[in-house]
Amino acid sequence: MSVPDLLTDPNAVLLDRAQWRYGVAPDYRKANASFAAEKTKDWEKGSLQDMVSNLVKNWEKEASYKLDPSEWRTIDKEKYRFSCNGGQKYTVEDMLRLGTYNALIGDTELYSATNTDFETSHEVFRKAMPEGFAWEVLDVYSGPPEVAFKWRHWGKMTGKLTCPLGHGTLEAEPTNDTIEIFGMAIAKVEPENGFKITEIEIYYEPNQIMSQLAGKAKRIQVMV
Template sequence: MAAVDVQQPVQPESAPSIPDYLADPDAVLKDVESEWRYGRAPDYSKTRKVYAETKQMNHVAGSLESMVENLVKNWEVEASFKPVLSDWRTVDHSKYTFAINGGPPQTAEHMLKVGTYNAIIAPNEYYSPNFSDFASSHKTFKRMMPTFAWEVLEVYSGPPKVAFKWRHWGTMKNDYVGFNE
């Protein structure tokens, strides 16, 4: 009689699942339980169409470039249209800050108060956040440029700190109207 040493086949470790907002640029638009600034999720279909037709890059699904691009697109939706920070899924609420051009770190609450455009555009000869609140700043830019696509061009470093090159583009449909100092 022969004895055989039989080993159970080794099960491959399953890849860790990633959050949907890293895999799908429209993930947070499906958050039906969230409070939305204008009562419902915004419609990004025109912007996504312009993006698909005019983008420069074709990132492989699941690549770091693709995940960074999806994260930023979902973050922008949340920062612009979810007025309650606890509804934001793309950031760690206790640690999140942002800084622009070497300026001091600002909180998400600051961005929610003043608006995304006002939080990231310093007063200059063409635009002054001092004359525009959250809603009016969005109207100014949306009327001027109805679609404003965004893409990652290159990722320079991986997590936990990601540095990347990007572009933001659109076609001006109306004159820019702003109030300055």
Template sequence: MASAHVEAPAADANAGLPDYLLDPNAVMKDVDAKWRYNQPPDYTNTRKIWAQTKTQNHTAASLPSLVENLVKNWEVEASFKTDISDWRTIDYPNFTFSINGAAPVTGEYMLKVGTYNAILTSNEYYSPEKSDFSSSHKTFKRMIPTFAWEVLEVYSGPPTVSFKWRHWGVMKNDYVGVNDKGEKVTIPAHGDTIDIQGVAIAKVDSAVRLQAVEIFYDPLEVFRQIAKKSEVKKTELPSGSKEDLTTLLHGEGYAAEKSQAGIASAGCPFMPGENRE
């Protein structure tokens, strides 16, 4: 299906658009916002990989470009702004998010559990219920250091925007997570690209802020691709340990990496790696 055809707005019309529609890095310039790790993240590597390996070349200020920038800025805010009142890309009182027709959740819920745990379902490789914000981000950011994102097609324009998206990156490091049985799951890195696609329906207000986001995709596909070549190792986590889950999964060194890996990071709009989109 072809993308919805929308003429690129004239330059003077662009001046009236929110910056987060025209610049994928707009919200990272919000120096007064409350940032996780006390400063905006660095998406330099992600933007570079995106430019080198994307499949689409959207005209600047076209509808696909505007949608792509909106979602990228929203992902930055959802992953790294710790005060939801600082999220400029959403209509805060009305914002909800849902996956595959499930009951919608609020922005506060996403902020509490993390974007990974908000979009994934429990399975033999991973469990959102048994993970927390810190462990989930370490699991996926370490495995895929650069996870880019693009809009493939836009099917309808505002106020209800429907579009197809792609999320991809190379599995450079081992997958280490906790599954639905509470076991530690380790899968050796295979060095191939993980490529996930899905569709989304986003309702926006008159200021082009997100009011409701519905994502439809196969949440198990990422794990099928992760485990496609390698032996899956499952071990019991020590019971009664005073260590936090992230340390139990990733070792003592994770805390020392936090400031570096957390800041040089980018997330996933629909799945927030260390450098993601």
């Protein structure tokens, strides 16, 4: 069986002719540079860990920037479901409406998915961590068709945090500290169908990212 480019190149989908959210394929050079300089694992090319990493990175690019789900190469559109901590299972259409950040964080004291749309949610984190939000696989516990793995997500808070809340806006000045979160995931894939993803289950503590962004800030203010 030939190995699809989605498993060998983390940036494979950036070459696709597709309906991109901002008209052109996104620029991941900053995130890629942070990954190369600060990753804690160096997986061998072609290893299970390397292929899982590449597939997930291509999936994230499509989930964040491809507007037409029929153009997502990483998923089986009809079967695809996304969930966090055993919660609601979202379809691809749900995810295009909500956005991954909203689905992952939800409504907390420091974040309001209810009051944040797809575009705003991405802008919140893009502005707070303008150098990129890198991601790596820390370990893989099982292979296809159900791939269980541990991950790390990190970036530096070199920009200001401005986040809508139900009762105002949370503002925090940049600290230049590294924001780092960890979690687990189970991705169900179809090896006989190009390793397309049918379901992703994420398990992590949703307050990790916002508590660090707000908790390490030099100034926190809730503007009503």
